[in-house]
Amino acid sequence: MSLPEQELVIKAKSGDYRAFEELVYAYDRRVFATIYRFTGDPDDAKDLYQDIFIRAFRGLKNFEFKSSFSTWLYRIAINVCLTYKAKTGHRRTDSLDAYQDDEDESGTRTQFKAEGAVSPEGSYLNSEIKDRVKDAVNCLSPRLKMVFILKHFEGYKIREIADMLETKEGTIKKYLFEAVHSLRNDLQSYLRN
Amino acid sequence: MEHNEIKELVILSAYNELDGYTAELVKNHLAACSECRELHSNELSLRAVVSGSLPGEPKDRLISDARLQLRAALRLENDKKLTPEKILNRIREFIYLNYKPILSGAVMLVIGFLLSLFVRLNSGGEGQAESLNPSDLLKSGIKINNIRVISSNQQTGEMEIEFDTQQSVKLSGSFDDENIQKVMMYSILNDENPGVRLRSIDLIDSKKERGIDKEVKAAILTAAQYDDNPGVRRSALKTVAGLTFDDDIKNALINIMSTDENAAFRIEALNILAENIKGEGKVDEALRNALKQRAENDDNSYMKFKAKSVLEERSI
Numbered sequence A: 001m002s003l004p005e006q007e008l009v010i011k012a013k014s015g016d017y018r019a020f021e022e023l024v025y026a027y028d029r030r031v032f033a034t035i036y037r038f039t040g041d042p043d044d045a046k047d048l049y050q051d052i053f054i055r056a057f058r059g060l061k062n063f064e065f066k067s068s069f070s071t072w073l074y075r076i077a078i079n080v081c082l083t084y085k086a087k088t089g090h091r092r093t094d095s096l097d098a099y100q101d102d103e104d105e106s107g108t109r110t111q112f113k114a115e116g117a118v119s120p121e122g123s124y125l126n127s128e129i130k131d132r133v134k135d136a137v138n139c140l141s142p143r144l145k146m147v148f149i150l151k152h153f154e155g156y157k158i159r160e161i162a163d164m165l166e167t168k169e170g171t172i173k174k175y176l177f178e179a180v181h182s183l184r185n186d187l188q189s190y191l192r193n
Numbered sequence B: 001m002e003h004n005e006i007k008e009l010v011i012l013s014a015y016n017e018l019d020g021y022t023a024e025l026v027k028n029h030l031a032a033c034s035e036c037r038e039l040h041s042n043e044l045s046l047r048a049v050v051s052g053s054l055p056g057e058p059k060d061r062l063i064s065d066a067r068l069q070l071r072a073a074l075r076l077e078n079d080k081k082l083t084p085e086k087i088l089n090r091i092r093e094f095i096y097l098n099y100k101p102i103l104s105g106a107v108m109l110v111i112g113f114l115l116s117l118f119v120r121l122n123s124g125g126e127g128q129a130e131s132l133n134p135s136d137l138l139k140s141g142i143k144i145n146n147i148r149v150i151s152s153n154q155q156t157g158e159m160e161i162e163f164d165t166q167q168s169v170k171l172s173g174s175f176d177d178e179n180i181q182k183v184m185m186y187s188i189l190n191d192e193n194p195g196v197r198l199r200s201i202d203l204i205d206s207k208k209e210r211g212i213d214k215e216v217k218a219a220i221l222t223a224a225q226y227d228d229n230p231g232v233r234r235s236a237l238k239t240v241a242g243l244t245f246d247d248d249i250k251n252a253l254i255n256i257m258s259t260d261e262n263a264a265f266r267i268e269a270l271n272i273l274a275e276n277i278k279g280e281g282k283v284d285e286a287l288r289n290a291l292k293q294r295a296e297n298d299d300n301s302y303m304k305f306k307a308k309s310v311l312e313e314r315s316i
């Protein structure tokens, strides 16, 4: 039997961590996907995940239903991500592996197919592209990168992203254009013309 | 549409952010302008390249790892807040600061407060800072029960266990004492042990003719609707049947009738409702809709039949 969200929030506000866990499970997949893409590292994503939800648990007493719970949660997630510093000199050395959790059930790696970008070298170029894309995305400022991920991967509307970042829609559009221009410049040689 | 304006609109169009009218304008412009068409195809290509290069949806394994770690952290967080000393202090405040002289018909309550403590036994080096030392706990004489293993890893030997510790606190006071009722309400809503929740409800049930506090009533209604434990829900529902019928009770019963996973409780809720609306004329809309729903969709055939017959009796 699951309680309506508002009642769960009220229970969780009073410190009921079981009610809080129920709330977490309603949203954590989406939050995890975002931070995983943002950090590009499964272990860092797990650390951030914990940080985000513990902050949410502590901060819940100040939540006053002025926004939806999910928007409020995303604000925390975004703040945590924007202050995230990639841990240096660890598990990231094999940068490609950090990204490649996309093995299918049979254990074979899913081949990346970008139309018009496949070369005779095949998989060699594929992994080169992946590295270049990752570098290009990581070159974006944290804010641009976050907006780009929320839009491109999570499919949020510009209006919703503005709400999460507590800024104007025009600002989010500006960030999105900047991000796309920067990626296009960096990746021009891999794009179909 | 101006050629220069299109560039940004092409991006927005690729992200489905244009209204129908503007999307149409862009489409028409693209059909006529090869330069913008190239930009558009470039944009789609960028999308494909980026989508294929960043991680896909995280695997279930990653999520469940993250949840397990979070669960451990939340329990530690919870234990930081609810130390035995803090609970005792809370009780002392009830008793010593607000205590009024014992009235006639005093009842004695013994309520065991169960604290969920989390212990992490870790053979590795990290993450030990907040774990508590089990031998200190044993020396303290606090009773430990209900030990369960949350997770264990055969290879590393790392495991997480959780158990309850119990301390008894005695309160003396009249049942009419607001503080006594508050403690019981607290116990109904927060105690982790269903047996304790059940005893508190039964105690209230046995004293309900003396009148119960508004908050206690709300706690009983919450337990009847949402307690995880069917025994606690049953007991709370029995108590609800004996309370003076009002809108809060009606709404709670409608909710139980519509959502409880146990058909016996749905039927019981319906019976209590039917009993209490006997004298009235037509039933109100919320109840009528709920009854209709049940008559059409309930899994249980008796429930369907019963809901239908109440509706028929009432709609005359």
Ligand SMILES: [Zn+2]
Pocket (backbone or CB within 6 Å): B002, B003, B006, B029, B033, B034, B035, B036, B037
């Ligand atoms: Zn043009």
